[in-house]
Amino acid sequence: MQEKVKAQPILSMNSVEVLYDNVMLAIKGVSVQVPKGEMIALLGSNGAGKSTTLKAISGLLKAERGRVSRGEIKFEGTDMTGMLAQNRVDMGICHVIEGRRVFEHLTPDENLTAAAPTGMSRSVLSAEKEKIYAYFPRLAERRNSLSGYLSGGEQQMLAIGRALVTQPKLLMLDEPSLGLAPFLVAEIFGILKKINEEEGMSVLLVEQNALAALEIVSEGYLIENGRVVMNGTAEALKSNSDIQEFYLGGGEGTDFHNVKHYSRRKRWLS
Amino acid sequence: MDWIFLSELAINGALTGLLYSLFAIGLVLIYKASSVPNLAQGGLTMVGAYVVLALSHDAGLPLWLAIPLAAVIMFGLGFGIERVALRRLAGRPVVMILMMTLGLDIFLRGTTLAIWGGTSRSMELGVSYEPLFLGDIFVSRIHLVGAGVAIGLFVAFMLFFRSRTGIKLRAIADDYMASWSVGISVERGVGLSWALASVVAVAAGVIWGEIQGVDQALSLLLLKGLTVAVLGGLDSILGAVVAGIILGIIENVGSDFLDPLVGGGSRELIVAAVLILTVMIRPHGLFGRHDIERV
Amino acid sequence: MFYRLSGVHHANYVSDSRIFKVPADRNLAIFVFLFGLAAPFLLPSLYLNSYMLPWLIWTAAALGLNLVTGWAGQLHLGYAAVMAVGAYSAIHAARFGVPWEFALIIGGLASSVIGSLFAFAALRVKGLYLALTTLAMQFVMDWVLTHSPAISGGSHASLQSPTLALLGQDITSDTGYYYVAFGWCVLVTIFMLNLKRTGLGRALVAVREKDFAAAILGVNSFYYKILAFAASSFIAGVSGALLVATFFFLAAPEQFSVAVSIQVLAMVIVGGLGSIIGSYLGVALILLVPGLVNGIFAGGSQSLGMQINVETLAHIPNAVYGALIVIILLIEPLGLGKLYGNIRDYLMVWPFDQLRK
Numbered sequence: 001m002q003e004k005v006k007a008q009p010i011l012s013m014n015s016v017e018v019l020y021d022n023v024m025l026a027i028k029g030v031s032v033q034v035p036k037g038e039m040i041a042l043l044g045s046n047g048a049g050k051s052t053t054l055k056a057i058s059g060l061l062k063a064e065r066g067r068v069s070r071g072e073i074k075f076e077g078t079d080m081t082g083m084l085a086q087n088r089v090d091m092g093i094c095h096v097i098e099g100r101r102v103f104e105h106l107t108p109d110e111n112l113t114a115a116a117p118t119g120m121s122r123s124v125l126s127a128e129k130e131k132i133y134a135y136f137p138r139l140a141e142r143r144n145s146l147s148g149y150l151s152g153g154e155q156q157m158l159a160i161g162r163a164l165v166t167q168p169k170l171l172m173l174d175e176p177s178l179g180l181a182p183f184l185v186a187e188i189f190g191i192l193k194k195i196n197e198e199e200g201m202s203v204l205l206v207e208q209n210a211l212a213a214l215e216i217v218s219e220g221y222l223i224e225n226g227r228v229v230m231n232g233t234a235e236a237l238k239s240n241s242d243i244q245e246f247y248l249g250g251g252e253g254t255d256f257h258n259v260k261h262y263s264r265r266k267r268w269l270s
Numbered sequence: 271m272d273w274i275f276l277s278e279l280a281i282n283g284a285l286t287g288l289l290y291s292l293f294a295i296g297l298v299l300i301y302k303a304s305s306v307p308n309l310a311q312g313g314l315t316m317v318g319a320y321v322v323l324a325l326s327h328d329a330g331l332p333l334w335l336a337i338p339l340a341a342v343i344m345f346g347l348g349f350g351i352e353r354v355a356l357r358r359l360a361g362r363p364v365v366m367i368l369m370m371t372l373g374l375d376i377f378l379r380g381t382t383l384a385i386w387g388g389t390s391r392s393m394e395l396g397v398s399y400e401p402l403f404l405g406d407i408f409v410s411r412i413h414l415v416g417a418g419v420a421i422g423l424f425v426a427f428m429l430f431f432r433s434r435t436g437i438k439l440r441a442i443a444d445d446y447m448a449s450w451s452v453g454i455s456v457e458r459g460v461g462l463s464w465a466l467a468s469v470v471a472v473a474a475g476v477i478w479g480e481i482q483g484v485d486q487a488l489s490l491l492l493l494k495g496l497t498v499a500v501l502g503g504l505d506s507i508l509g510a511v512v513a514g515i516i517l518g519i520i521e522n523v524g525s526d527f528l529d530p531l532v533g534g535g536s537r538e539l540i541v542a543a544v545l546i547l548t549v550m551i552r553p554h555g556l557f558g559r560h561d562i563e564r565v
Numbered sequence: 566m567f568y569r570l571s572g573v574h575h576a577n578y579v580s581d582s583r584i585f586k587v588p589a590d591r592n593l594a595i596f597v598f599l600f601g602l603a604a605p606f607l608l609p610s611l612y613l614n615s616y617m618l619p620w621l622i623w624t625a626a627a628l629g630l631n632l633v634t635g636w637a638g639q640l641h642l643g644y645a646a647v648m649a650v651g652a653y654s655a656i657h658a659a660r661f662g663v664p665w666e667f668a669l670i671i672g673g674l675a676s677s678v679i680g681s682l683f684a685f686a687a688l689r690v691k692g693l694y695l696a697l698t699t700l701a702m703q704f705v706m707d708w709v710l711t712h713s714p715a716i717s718g719g720s721h722a723s724l725q726s727p728t729l730a731l732l733g734q735d736i737t738s739d740t741g742y743y744y745v746a747f748g749w750c751v752l753v754t755i756f757m758l759n760l761k762r763t764g765l766g767r768a769l770v771a772v773r774e775k776d777f778a779a780a781i782l783g784v785n786s787f788y789y790k791i792l793a794f795a796a797s798s799f800i801a802g803v804s805g806a807l808l809v810a811t812f813f814f815l816a817a818p819e820q821f822s823v824a825v826s827i828q829v830l831a832m833v834i835v836g837g838l839g840s841i842i843g844s845y846l847g848v849a850l851i852l853l854v855p856g857l858v859n860g861i862f863a864g865g866s867q868s869l870g871m872q873i874n875v876e877t878l879a880h881i882p883n884a885v886y887g888a889l890i891v892i893i894l895l896i897e898p899l900g901l902g903k904l905y906g907n908i909r910d911y912l913m914v915w916p917f918d919q920l921r922k
Contacts, residue, residue: 060450063361089453097451103444105559106437113434114441115452166453307693355891362898364692365640369834370894372827377887383880493704496697532712539708545701549694550686 008077009033010170010202011057011093016071018052018061026052027226029071032204034170039196039203041213041234043243044223050206051098053223054172057204058095059085075170090117092169096162096176100155104148108139108158111147115165125165132161135191153184160188164195171195172204177212185209189216214238278407279522285409287518288417289481293474293495294502294510295423296467302431302505303439303463306356307364309371309496312489313378314468318344319475319484320386323393333395337476341469348468352461360446360456379489390485393476416477423470424511431507439463443505493538497545503558513556517544584758589909590842597845601747605740614739616853621743621750622808623852627832627844628753629800634830635839636766637793638773639687643699644801644829646706647683649821651676651802652809653716656816659727665810666731672806673799679706680798684791691776703823710818723817729810742811749807753800757841769793831886835893836900843902850889850901855882 011034018026027049034040042050055061056068057075062085073080075091083091103111112132116125133140136157142150147158156176163171173192177185193216196203207213214220220237222230230237237243293315300308321343326336355374359367397412430436442449442459449456478488498517502509521540528536548555575581585591600607604617630644655672659665686698710717717724729736729745736745760766768789771779776786809816828851836847859882897904 058451060447063447063450085450086453086455089451094453095451097448101445101448101451103441103448105444106440110437111441114437114449114454116434117453162452307696355895358895359898365634365696365838366834366894366898368640368693368696369831369890373831373887373890373894375887376827377884377891380880380883380885380887384877384884387874387876388880389876493700497701500694500697535708535712538704542701542704542708546686546698546705549690549698549701553690553694 008036010036010076011204012074013053013057014072014074016053016056016073017069018049018056018066019069020064020066022067025226026066027056027223030223030226030228031071032221032228034202034204035219037196037200037202038219039193039205039217041205041207041210041217041220042223043207043210043213043220043237045208048223049226050223051174052226054095054174054204054206057088058093058172059083059088060095060097089166089168092167094163094166094168094171096159096171096173098174098178100152100159100178102147102150102155102158102162104146106147107144108147108150108154108161109143111158111162112165115162117166128165128167132164135164135195136161153180153188156180156184156188157191160192168201170202170204172206174206175208176205177207177209182212185212189213192216210237210243274406276523279526280519281404281407282409282413283518283520283522284515285413285417285518286522287498287514287516288420288511289413289474289477289514290491290494290498290517291511291514292416292420292423292470292477293491294498294514295420295427295507296470296474297495297499298502298505298507298510299427299467299470300460300463301443301499302507303443304460305443305505306367306460307371307504308464308467309368309492310351310374310378311467311471311495312492313375313382314344314348314471315475315478315491316484316486316488317347317378317382317475318468318472319393319479319488320382322472322476322479323391323484324386327391327394337472341472344468344472345465348465349461351468352457352464356460356464357457360460375489375492379486383486388486390483390487392483393479395476395480397480412477412480416481419473419477420511420514423473424507427466427507435462493545494541497541497548499555500545500553501548501555503555505559506555506557509555509557517541520544582762584762587909587913589913593842598751601751604747605743610739613743618743618746619808619812620848620852621746622804622812623829623832623848624845625746625750625753626801626804626808627829627836627848628757628841629797629804630829631833631836631839631841631844632757632760632769632800633793633797634833635837636760636769636773637790638691638769639684639790639793640692640696641683641699641794641797642696642823642826642830643683643703643706645821645823645825646703647676647680647798647801648805648808648825649706649710649816649818650679650805651798652805652816652821653710653724654802655806656724656726656809657716659810665729669803669806673802676798676802676805677795680801681791681795683798684794687790687794688787700823700826703826707818707822710821717816717818723815726809726814726816736811745811746807749803753804754841765789765792828886831890834900835890837902838900840900840902840906842905843900846901846905850893851886854889855885858882858885 013030013032015029015031017028020026030049030053032040032042032053042053044050052061052066055064055066057073059080061067068081075088075093080088103114106114109129112129113125116128133143138154139157139161142154147155150158160173160176176188180188189212192203192205195201205213205217214234214237217234219233220231221228222237222243230240230243232240293311296311296314297308300306318340321340322336325331325339326333331339351374355370356367359370395412397415400411401408402411402414431440438454439459439462441454442456446456475488478491494517498514499510501517502511502513521537524540525537528540575586585594605613608617626648630641633639633641651672654675655668658668658671663671683699683702686702687695690698729742731745736742768779768784771782771784772786772789780786805821813820832847832851833844834847835850836845837843859878862881863878893900
């Protein structure tokens with residue numbers, strides 16, 4: 001276990017800055033390392049820059065007129081700056097974008113087919129599909145109905161399954177728990193953990209639901225206003241009093257007069 | 271009313287309608303794969319017909335060689351159009367994309383006529399003009415051939431959209447961003463749809479060129495093609511075929527009733543009325559996706 | 566004189582709601598106005614009549630379309646049909662003996678009524694579907710025009726426009742026609758400039774951006790859509806009537822065909838949606854450049870001793886016109902107005918870096 005952490009990280013981001021429209025600085029020098037085969041979480045509130053970080057890694061920034069203006073992103077040692085999104089997918093990075101954006105007018109089965117790499121043979125594809133249906137039995141039941149009519153949880157499962165078809169080495173998920181019932185979140189996170197353990201797939205998870213996320217990841221980064229403000233193992237983060245207060249809903253404060261959100265936050269912003 | 275005459279009108283209308291479908295399939299292809307309305311299909315059809323003419327009559331190639339060769343050239347042209355004109359506009363408001371395709375249409379028409387001149391030329395496919403009698407009903411051979419091509423293309427594209435590439439194209443139309451995220455090359459997909467639509471334009475250009483001569487009137491098919499595409503649902507190939515038949519029958523039978531009343535020329539009026547009524551009553555058409563933009 | 570603006574900054578609402586927020590714009594407008602006023606004395610009458618006059622009238626018409634497409638965001642591919650209604654109503658009224666002042670207003674009002682029909686399509690659908698519906702309506706109007714002899718004199722016929730007379734004065738000279746067009750264009754421009762600053766203009770923009778959201782904020786999108794169509798149709802009608810009265814002298818259905826609708830839309834989009842100076846530039850580009858290029862081709866081929874087919878020469882303007890649309894959209898999808906804005910902003914802070922807005 002110790003050796004694994006020290007091994008070459010599958011993904012390393014070094015002080016990356018992202019500019020939107022050549023004007024808006026969305027993240028300001030974020031550095032994140034994802035060790036091979038680990039699950040890492042990026043935590044933070046709305047607009048902190050978590051999604052932008054993921055898009056910088058997956059190359060989807062271009063579609064939103066953003067670009068990496070500084071820093072480097074290395075995947076398995078190769079620099080990826082300026083690479084097209086589809087080439088990054090070919091290299092083994094897949095990004096499950098926010099908001100359960102499945103292909104609504106396709107069936108789940110076709111969704112999986114659409115994501116299959118061009119060179120994948122028919123037999124490999126159907127084996128992949130069966131594996132994904134085994135992970136998500138709910139999808140198997142509805143494999144031939146229109147995806148637009150699936151429930152939120154099923155759509156999220158489909159989005160994850162669709163990403164798995166691309167056979168990623170690094171799976172990135174943007175808020176998979178958004179708008180889902182707690183038991184579904186638990187189910188999805190459980191499956192993620194299982195995939196991570198069984199396939200050795202590295203996972204980078206962006207979450208606002210820190211409580212759920214910290215249960216399954218080994219390490220977490222806290223992002224505020226486009227900067228990484230805290231980094232540590234899941235246990236360390238869980239026991240940190242600031243994290244407990246702001247993100248885990250615990251700590252000293254049910255008495256809201258004593259909660260000092262703003263002043264404490266300010267210290268982090270520096 | 272004479273039933274034989276009426277059924278003759280209806281059958282010939284349906285055949286003409288299938289030829290409209292031939293044109294409309296090009297529109298549907300692009301819309302189905304990129305959610306972009308292609309108003310340049312009229313221009314493409316014209317270019318397709320002229321390229322065939324240039325290869326067969328001017329360069330002296332036999333038709334069986336000229337048509338596939340033209341299809342290959344147009345395939346490349348379609349890719350080129352996406353690369354040069356549409357890629358930069360991806361994600362822009364629909365008004366700009368509409369204008370872009372209109373501009374392309376004008377450009378293609380102008381260039382074609384500047385190169386080959388505006389005098390009407392004939393395609394000379396070698397299909398006999400001898401009328402064909404099915405029982406008591408008279409049908410034209412070239413219409414039958416065209417209808418056959420339309421149905422052939424329909425079957426081919428139905429199969430294509432079930433293939434893996436076809437599914438990818440449908441995925442692109444659904445969500446560009448999600449397509450990029452799973453490594454689908456949206457640009458190549460949209461380019462492919464334009465390339466295929468250009469090949470369809472060759473087919474439409476050849477058949478329509480044989481029927482009404484190769485000149486700039488070919489681009490006037492746009493209104494009828496659009497009506498068929500909208501009536502069928504902009505993203506449904508099956509819709510394009512069914513709507514083509516329906517529009518052809520309505521147009522042929524309707525104009526027969528209306529022409530004596532209004533003094534001729536009611537075909538365009540009927541087509542425009544069908545388009546307006548479709549959009550007002552059922553904007554997603556007969557078989558279209560249901561989530562289209564509506565107020 | 567010795568200092569330069571460092572950008573567009575407003576310290577109070579009065580300055581923010583000025584017609585010309587930047588002195589450069591105001592100076593340009595004054596210069597263009599004075600030039601327009603003096604044009605008959607500066608330009609030979611050929612230029613005045615065949616370039617300046619159509620430019621001004623088409624600009625007025627394009628501004629009207631800009632009102633409905635640029636401000637209210639409603640696609641309109643049947644604008645020429647609305648212009649035709651105005652033109653035919655005004656000419657019939659004038660032939661009937663109505664003074665031209667009233668005939669023009671009748672033309673505008675008739676256009677408003679018919680144009681509002683287009684608005685009913687806009688209430689049901691938008692975007693692509695609205696474009697297709699208005700396109701179909703254009704075809705219907707074309708058909709009605711060519712097939713009712715009472716209006717157009719039948720197909721392939723044209724209707725002679727009676728001599729234009731305003732304020733009891735017969736207008737027959739080129740200068741007179743020019744000033745009529747100039748006056749109308751200035752009037753429409755002033756209206757459009759002020760529209761931006763009124764509640765109406767803001768309501769239209771709200772409807773454009775999101776009609777649901779506008780409705781929730783209490784903007785009656787139904788009312789404003791109809792108003793936008795009616796106002797723009799009025800402008801279209803008067804422009805159409807003036808076009809016939811001062812430029813064509815004959816009204817024929819082909820002058821208002823679907824190709825013309827597309828042309829006006831091209832002018833507006835190439836100029837830039839919602840941009841007034843853009844409409845001027847867009848009209849100039851679409852109207853004048855294809856002819857100029859043709860002249861260059863003809864002259865160039867002659868001086869090079871090459872023989873260009875007459876037919877080729879006849880179709881080059883069309884190819885150029887299409888290419889212009891494509892090229893401008895590729896260079897700057899927001900049109901010439903935006904290009905002008907970029908250049909102006911750059912020059913305003915010239916020796917230093919560009920404005921970052």
